[in-house]
Amino acid sequence: MESNYERAKEVKEFDETKAGVKGLLDAGVVKIPRIFIHEPENLENGLSKKGGTTLQVPVIDLGDFKNRPREEILKEISAASETWGFFQMVNHGIPVGVMEEMIEGIKRFHEQPREVKMEWYSRDVKQRVRFYCNGDLLVARSANWRDSIACNYDDSVLDSDVLPLVCRKEISNYMEGMIRLKEELSKLISEALGLSSDYLTDIDCMKTASLVCHYYPWCPEPDLTLGASKHSDPSFLTILLQDNTGGLQVLHQNNWVNVEPVKGALIANIGDLMQLITNDKFKSVEHRVLAARVGPRISAACFFYPSIASKAKPYGPIKEFLSSTNPPIYRETRHGEYLAYYRSKGLDGTSALLHFKL
Numbered sequence: 001m002e003s004n005y006e007r008a009k010e011v012k013e014f015d016e017t018k019a020g021v022k023g024l025l026d027a028g029v030v031k032i033p034r035i036f037i038h039e040p041e042n043l044e045n046g047l048s049k050k051g052g053t054t055l056q057v058p059v060i061d062l063g064d065f066k067n068r069p070r071e072e073i074l075k076e077i078s079a080a081s082e083t084w085g086f087f088q089m090v091n092h093g094i095p096v097g098v099m100e101e102m103i104e105g106i107k108r109f110h111e112q113p114r115e116v117k118m119e120w121y122s123r124d125v126k127q128r129v130r131f132y133c134n135g136d137l138l139v140a141r142s143a144n145w146r147d148s149i150a151c152n153y154d155d156s157v158l159d160s161d162v163l164p165l166v167c168r169k170e171i172s173n174y175m176e177g178m179i180r181l182k183e184e185l186s187k188l189i190s191e192a193l194g195l196s197s198d199y200l201t202d203i204d205c206m207k208t209a210s211l212v213c214h215y216y217p218w219c220p221e222p223d224l225t226l227g228a229s230k231h232s233d234p235s236f237l238t239i240l241l242q243d244n245t246g247g248l249q250v251l252h253q254n255n256w257v258n259v260e261p262v263k264g265a266l267i268a269n270i271g272d273l274m275q276l277i278t279n280d281k282f283k284s285v286e287h288r289v290l291a292a293r294v295g296p297r298i299s300a301a302c303f304f305y306p307s308i309a310s311k312a313k314p315y316g317p318i319k320e321f322l323s324s325t326n327p328p329i330y331r332e333t334r335h336g337e338y339l340a341y342y343r344s345k346g347l348d349g350t351s352a353l354l355h356f357k358l
Contacts, residue, residue: 019117020110056260058087059087062092084252096264109131131148133146144227145216145222153209178239186200186237204306204307210305211300213299214297216245216247231347233284234271238268240269240300240302245261248287272338273305279326315335
């Protein structure tokens with residue numbers, strides 16, 4: 001790809017439309033702008049098979065405690081978190097109807113007329129609710145083919161009146177379930193780590209939620225771009241809702257593995273900060289989203305971070321995991337420091353954790 005074009009100028013002109021990728025399609029583009037074209041090596045699909053058997057992200061039944069010992073389910077969570085960094089959850093307590101309505105609510109927001117959506121358009125990460133295209137648009141080498149709306153639940157609280165009316169009820173109902181599920185997962189992950197069930201709650205690492213609702217329109221040249229570049233998440237934990245379109249891939253054993261949609265399932269993935277505090281016991285794994293050949297693809301990622309009060313608290317490897325043969329791998333860092341570095345480098349295909357290694 002040529003590098004001598006005025007990328008900054010093209011990015012600025014695109015951003016100032018406040019119309020996002022959907023706006024390009026509405027304007028009738030048949031070829032994607034150069035700012036969205038990725039290097040060929042970033043588009044390589046790789047293999048999703050090994051030894052003749054298709055690899056599959058683990059599916060864990062969270063409603064099976066009556067039929068199986070709790071220890072078995074904890075072992076499944078631990079194994080998935082250590083080897084995949086991802087697992088799909090079924091019987092998690094959030095009704096399928098609430099999830100389906102959430103997908104429809106996100107779709108309604110993004111398919112509103114441009115002049116309605118642009119009132120929400122902003123690059124100010126402190127804004128409680130905002131619409132934007134590519135969080136790293138200004139620093140990324142190549143943009144991704146998606147639009148987003150973000151809702152920041154500081155200390156798990158956000159006045160529903162500030163949400164867009166077109167999806168207010170759907171987001172509010174969904175987030176009520178998210179907060180409950182996060183509390184249950186906090187206990188299960190603590191126990192899966194061999195710690196007390198209240199450990200992650202006590203260190204206050206998953207109090208604040210950031211809900212990002214993605215809209216991936218169909219792409220006229222899907223082989224030239226991505227819906228989301230290879231990246232890992234800067235959170236402690238992420239819970240993802242995806243529709244039945246597909247396109248999400250996880251990097252496992254140097255293979256891009258499709259995360260096939262499962263009816264009624266939610267996806268949990270370990271974030272960078274969880275890998276940091278567990279000293280690499282649980283893995284924050286790189287993943288990406290292919291550009292949609294048909295669309296739209298819709299998803300909602302809920303990222304969990306420390307409370308506002310603990311924003312400046314240093315987090316480092318948990319002492320219970322350290323020994324003379326297993327010394328700390330990372331230096332302590334505040335969540336705000338980690339997130340600032342993550343945002344400054346953009347989704348460039350490398351893990352931000354490398355910057356914090358001792």
